[in-house]
Amino acid sequence: xxxxxxxxxxxxxxxxxxxxxxxxxxxxxxxxxxxxxxxxxxxxxxxxxxxxxxxxxxxxxxxxxxxxxxxxxxxxxxxxxxxxxxxxxxxxxxxxxxxxxxxxxxxxxxxxxxxxxxxxxxxxxxxxxxxxxxxxxxxxxxxxxxxxxxxxxxxxxxxxxxxxxxxxxxxxxxxxxxxxxxxxxxxxxxxxxxxxxxxxxxxxxxxxxxxxxxxxxxxxxxxxxxxxxxxxxxxxxxxxxxxxxxxxxxxxxxxxxxxxxxxxxxxxxxxxxxxxxxxxxxxxxxxxxxxxx
Amino acid sequence: xxxxxxxxxxxxxxxxxxxxxxxxxxxxxxxxxxxxxxxxxxxxxxxxxxxxxxxxxxxxxxxxxxxxxxxxxxxxxxxxxxxxxxxxxxxxxxxxxxxxxxxxxxxxxxxxxxxxxxxxxxxxxxxxxxxxxxxxxxxxxxxxxxxxxxxxxxxxxxxxxxxxxxxxxxxxxxxxxxxxxxxxxxxxxxxxxxxxxxxxxxxxxxxxxxxxxxxxxxxxxxxxxxxxxxxxxxxxxxxxxxxxxxxxxxxxxxxxxxxxxxxxxxxxxxxxxxxxxxxxxxxxxxxxxxxxxxxxxxxxxxxxxxxxxxxxxxxxxxxxxxxxxxxxxxxxxxx
Numbered sequence: 358x359x360x361x362x363x364x365x366x367x368x369x370x371x372x373x374x375x376x377x378x379x380x381x382x383x384x385x386x387x388x389x390x391x392x393x394x395x396x397x398x399x400x401x402x403x404x405x406x407x408x409x410x411x412x413x414x415x416x417x418x419x420x421x422x423x424x425x426x427x428x429x430x431x432x433x434x435x436x437x438x439x440x441x442x443x444x445x446x447x448x449x450x451x452x453x454x455x456x457x458x459x460x461x462x463x464x465x466x467x468x469x470x471x472x473x474x475x476x477x478x479x480x481x482x483x484x485x486x487x488x489x490x491x492x493x494x495x496x497x498x499x500x501x502x503x504x505x506x507x508x509x510x511x512x513x514x515x516x517x518x519x520x521x522x523x524x525x526x527x528x529x530x531x532x533x534x535x536x537x538x539x540x541x542x543x544x545x546x547x548x549x550x551x552x553x554x555x556x557x558x559x560x561x562x563x564x565x566x567x568x569x570x571x572x573x574x575x576x577x578x579x580x581x582x583x584x585x586x587x588x589x590x591x592x593x594x595x596x597x598x599x600x601x602x603x604x605x606x607x608x609x610x611x612x613x614x615x616x617x618x619x620x621x622x623x624x625x626x627x628x629x630x631x632x633x634x635x636x637x638x639x640x641x642x643x644x645x646x647x648x649x650x
Numbered sequence: 651x652x653x654x655x656x657x658x659x660x661x662x663x664x665x666x667x668x669x670x671x672x673x674x675x676x677x678x679x680x681x682x683x684x685x686x687x688x689x690x691x692x693x694x695x696x697x698x699x700x701x702x703x704x705x706x707x708x709x710x711x712x713x714x715x716x717x718x719x720x721x722x723x724x725x726x727x728x729x730x731x732x733x734x735x736x737x738x739x740x741x742x743x744x745x746x747x748x749x750x751x752x753x754x755x756x757x758x759x760x761x762x763x764x765x766x767x768x769x770x771x772x773x774x775x776x777x778x779x780x781x782x783x784x785x786x787x788x789x790x791x792x793x794x795x796x797x798x799x800x801x802x803x804x805x806x807x808x809x810x811x812x813x814x815x816x817x818x819x820x821x822x823x824x825x826x827x828x829x830x831x832x833x834x835x836x837x838x839x840x841x842x843x844x845x846x847x848x849x850x851x852x853x854x855x856x857x858x859x860x861x862x863x864x865x866x867x868x869x870x871x872x873x874x875x876x877x878x879x880x881x882x883x884x885x886x887x888x889x890x891x892x893x894x895x896x897x898x899x900x901x902x903x904x905x906x907x908x909x910x911x912x913x914x915x916x917x918x919x920x921x922x923x924x925x926x927x928x929x930x931x932x933x934x935x936x937x938x939x940x941x942x943x944x945x946x947x948x949x950x951x952x953x954x955x956x957x958x959x960x961x962x963x964x965x966x967x968x969x970x971x972x973x974x975x976x977x978x979x980x981x982x983x984x985x
C-alpha cells in the first residue's frame with residue numbers, strides 16, 4: 358500500500374498531464390512550422406507546372422500582358438541573367454570571402470584587429486539586402502553618372518555573399534587540426550605552402566558547401582538587383598548593360614498583376630525554387646564527403 | 651617572399667571590409683543629408699506625414715509599420731521556433747530528427763519573392779474571412795477590431811515574416827540547446843523530473859540568453875526583409891488604423907518608390923535607408939552580445955569536466971581523479 362502511495366506521490370496525475378500536454382504542444386509546434394513549407398511547395402508545383410512548357414524556357418518575356426498565356430513569353434532572359442550575374446558575383450565573393458577567413462584563422466587569430474574584422478563581418482551579415490543595392494547605386498550609378506548594368510548587380514550580390522562565405526569558411530578552417538599545420542611547418546614548408554597544400558585541401562568540402570549555400574542565397578535575392586541591374590525583356594550576355602533576372606521578373610509580374618503575368622510568375626518561381634533547392638541539396642551532399650566535419 | 655604576399659594580401663582584404671562599411675555609411679549619410687537638413691533628424695523620424703506630391707517626408711508611418719510587422723513576426727514566430735527546437739533536440743525520436751531538421755532549414759532556402767507571391771495569392775485571400783471574423787468579434791478592442799479587412803495588411807506581413815524567421819531562430823536555439831551539459835539533464839531526470847520539468851529546470855535556464863540572441867537575430871531579419879513585405883503590406887503611407895489594414899515599412903518604401911524618385915524624394919528614401927541601417931545595426935549588435943554571452947558560459951570550466959568534484963562528498967577513486975584532471979588540463983590548454 359505504501360508503495361502505491363509513493364508511486365502516486367512520485368508522479369501525480371497533474372504533473373503527468375502537464376508533461377504530456379507540453380510535449381504534445383511541442384510536437385504540434387514542429388508540425389505547424391512545417392505546414393507553410395508543404396503549402397508553399399504544393400501550391401508552387403500545382404501552379405507552376407501548368408505554366409511550364411518547352412517554349413517557356415526558350416522564349417524571352419514580352420511586354421504584352423492582356424492576352425492569353427502564349428502572349429506573355431517565358432523566362433529565358435531571366436534564367437540566363439540570373440546564372441550570369443550570380444556566376445560573376447560568386448567569382449568575386451568566394452575568393453575574397455575565403456581569403457578574409459584565411460586571414461582571420463591563420464594570421465589575425467585573437468588580435469584586436471581580427472576581433473574588429475569579425476565584428477564587421479557580423480555587421481555585414483545583418484545588413485538588409487536592399488541596402489547593398491542602395492550602396493552600389495550610390496557608388497557606381499550616382500558616383501559615376503552611368504546607368505544600370507549587370508555587373509553592378511553582381512557586385513551587390515557579391516557584397517551579400519561575402520559575409521556568408523567568410524563566416525562559414527572561418528568555422529571550417531578552424532576545424533583543420535593544428536597538428537597538420539605544425540607537421541607541414543616542421544617539414545620545412547613555408548607558410549603559404551602550408552596553407553595551399555594542407556589547410557585548404559583539408560577544408561575543401563566545407564568551403565565548397567559554405568560557398569554553395571551563399572550562391573543559393575544570392576540566386577534568390579531580388580532587392581539588391583532592383584536598382585543595380587534593373588530589368589529588361591531581351592536576353593543579354595552584356596554585363597555592361599541592363600540584365601533580367603528571375604527574382605526581379607517575378608517581382609514585376611506580381612506587382613502588376615494580370616492573370617497571364619501571374620501565371621508567368623508562378624512558372625518562374627517554380628524554376629527559381631528548383632534552382633535554389635538543387636544548390637542547397639548539392640551543398641549538403643558535398644559536405645558529407647568532407648574530411649573535417 | 652610569397653609568404654609576405656599572402657600575409658599582406660590577406661590583411662589588405664580584411665581591412666578592405668572595414669573600409670567598405672565605413673565608406674558606405676559616410677556616402678549614405680551624404681545622400682540623406684538634404685532630407686535631414688530640411689526636416690531635421692528627429693522631424694524626419696517622428697513626423698507622421700509621408701506625402702510624395704507635397705514633398706513632405708516624415709517617416710513615422712514607415713518606422714511604426716516596420717515595428718508592427720517585425721513585432722508580430724516575433725510574437726508568432728519565436729514561440730513556434732523555440733518549441734520546435736525543443737522538440738527536435740530533446741524529444742524527437744532519433745530516426746526522424748535529421749529529416750525534420752533539414753525540412754525546417756529548407757524554409758530558409760525559399761526566396762523572399764516566392765514568399766511574397768505565395769502570400770498575396772494564396773495565404774492572404776484564404777485567411778481574409780477568418781481575419782474579418784476576428785475583427786468583427788473583437789470590434790471593441792482598439793487596433794485589432796473593427797474596420798474592413800483588406801487582402802494586403804499588417805497581419806499578413808507579420809505572419810509571412812514569422813514564417814521567414816522561423817528557421818534561423820530555431821537553428822540558433824537548437825545550437826544553444828546542444829550545449830546544455832548532459833549531466834544537468836540526467837541529474838534532473840534522476841531526481842524524478844518529467845521531460846517537461848527537465849526542460850523547464852535544466853535546459854531553458856541554461857539557454858535563455860542564447861534563445862534571446864536568436865530571437866533578436868530573427869528580429870533583425872524581419873526589420874530588413876524587403877520584397878515579401880513589399881508585396882503583402884499594401885504600401886499605404888499612413889499610420890495603420892488597425893491590424894488588418896494596409897501599411898508600409900522602411901524597406902518596402904525604398905523598394906517601391908526608389909525607381910521613380912528624384913530630388914528630395916530620393917534623398918528622403920536614402921534617409922529611410924539610413925534609419926533602417928542603424929535600426930538593424932543596433933538589433934544585431936544586441937543579438938551578438940546575447941549569443942556571445944551564451945557561448946562564453948558554455949566555454950566555462952564546469953561544462954568540460956565530466957565528474958563534478960564538488961558533487962562527490964567522498965574522496966573519488968584515484969583513477970577517476972586522474973581522468974578528471976587530465977580532461978580538464980587538455981580542455982583548457984588549447985593549442
